[in-house]
Amino acid sequence: MISRWTVVADRDDLTKTEVLHDELPALADGEMLLRVSRVGLTANNVTYGVIGDMIGYWNFFPAGGPGQGVIPLWGLADVVESTVDALPAGTRVYGYLPMASHLVVRPRLTSAGFVDASDHRAELPAVYNSYLVTTQDPAYDERLEDLQVLYRPLFLTSFLLADRLVDNDFHGARTVVISSASSKTAFGTAQRLRGAGVRVVGLTSARNVEFTKGLGLYDTVLPYDASVDVEPSVYLDFSGSDEVRSALHDRLGSDLVKDISIGLTHQAASQDVRSEFFFAPDQLRKRTADWGSEGLAQRFGEAWRGFTAQAGEWVAVVQHSGPEELVGVWQAVLAGRAKPDSADVITF
Ligand SMILES: NC(=O)c1ccc[n+]([C@@H]2O[C@H](COP(=O)([O-])OP(=O)(O)OC[C@H]3O[C@@H](n4cnc5c(N)ncnc54)[C@H](OP(=O)(O)O)[C@@H]3O)[C@@H](O)[C@H]2O)c1
Structure with a gap:
């Protein structure tokens, strides 16, 4: 026994x-x-x-x-x-x-x-x-087991989320605003968006501003109570905060072209009709159909190697x-x- x-x-x-x-x-x-x-x-x-x-x-x-x-x-x-x-x-x-x-x-x-x-x-x-x-x-490396168990499920979401935005030409926006910017899934997404032709703005708690700036992955990092610039933007919400969402909707109005909810680090499970839920398995199914399992594994493997080369420093x-x-x-x-x-x- x-x-x-x-x-x-x-x-x-x-x-x-x-x-x-x-x-x-x-x-x-x-x-x-x-x-x-x-x-x-x-x-x-x-x-x-x-x-x-x-x-x-x-x-x-x-x-x-x-x-x-x-x-x-x-x-x-x-x-x-x-x-x-x-x-x-x-x-x-x-x-x-x-x-x-x-x-x-x-x-x-x-x-x-x-x-x-x-x-x-x-x-x-x-x-x-x-x-x-x-x-x-192919993505497994015995020396990187810690990074694998921590980041791989999160980075797969970052990879698929950034891919979905690129696939939709950012819904016409040229700025992406990301909440809980200090979270691993959020900054993995910011890493994927570098060089994609958009400005990436991270919103975080006052105590996490310095850490988030230090990552060097966001063009701008702001505390939650600061105001973002008014320009066509997509919101990627990792926090689930009603307060942050409402402040963004009030400030950006129709310039907030897409509001996507990915997480709820603030632990409030409310759903807002203005926001659509991103469920990584759905995009995974779409890309498996588009690229085949091997094509997806190859693309993800390449992105993963680029990410893990830096993640240990962060x-x-x-x-x-x-x-x-x-x-x-x-x-x-x-x-x-x-x-x-x-x-x-x-x-x-
Ligand atoms: N939809 C999907 O398929 C999918 C897949 C993966 C992850 N996610 C979601 O993405 C979010 C981030 O996950 P993660 O594992 O990457 O997080 P993580 O790295 O552990 O995030 C830590 C950050 O989250 C915020 N936070 C943590 N606990 C908090 C609390 N009790 N109250 C307020 N803020 C808190 C703080 O960020 P700030 O100070 O910057 O706010 C903190 O620095 C989670 O909600 C997760 O479920 C969704």
Whole structure:
């Protein structure tokens, strides 16, 4: 019998967590056991909890009692037991993982690795069910595992979001205003927009202005209470702040040609009719159809290499280990105490 730990959170109060312990039953035919190895934790994972019911994020890794759930993380895991010949013990994979030491999956093989075909995941967006075997992944580099678990899911969004804007000729705007500009997904987007012929303005908290300027990725960085120039602009909202949105609409009026909501670092899950939601898996499906899986992987791989060549300079990685430290990081990120110039990687 293998002992497992799992961190569950109250769905209605994400600050309330509990570490559960149980014994894993023997694997059924077709199943495989992953030992979670290394994960990143950022504001993005908080969003999974804040809108867990809306998108179904609580359904990936069911555990705990009524009203509890498991926050998903991106990271690396190792196969420790397998009934699938093509995926023997020792195989290392990258994908969507629980706040738990172990995960039982039911692999259906793909060219890049496998999809977890477990019944409870069947209705969930495919991108979250895919696992890449590191030895088959052209973007994998053993020396960059920390950057991979932290940035890869975020940078894929940055890549697809910037691509969508270029694809639509910025909806006629020549300025892109980005909130929560100090967040990794936001500054990854700014990095992708450099040289694209638009002015990129970052809005951030007063305490994060210096860090955000220091990235050198925005043409202008302003605190939230400053006024932007009145010119045709697209708004990329990573904050979810009603206040910031309303101030921009009031100031720019019809010069605000597009308002796109990507995140909610401020943790308010309200939807505004003036804003359209960007769901990265939708653009991923479109570009997979346009370019094919390999064409997309090649384009993303090139962008990813350019990004990781610099990302280590922008943010220092802080290492943690085990369930107690994981909970400590969760509480700090949830409370907004995490600093933008450091990022947390946890080994299980
Ligand atoms: N739609 C999608 O497909 C998709 C994909 C990836 C990420 N996202 C979203 O993008 C957002 C950024 O994620 P990330 O992982 O890149 O973030 P991150 O790097 O962890 O962001 C940290 C920044 O977020 C703001 N922040 C964090 N906690 C806060 C709090 N409690 N109250 C107020 N502000 C807080 C602060 O920025 P400022 O001071 O600059 O505001 C902080 O510097 C998330 O909401 C995430 O869900 C969406």
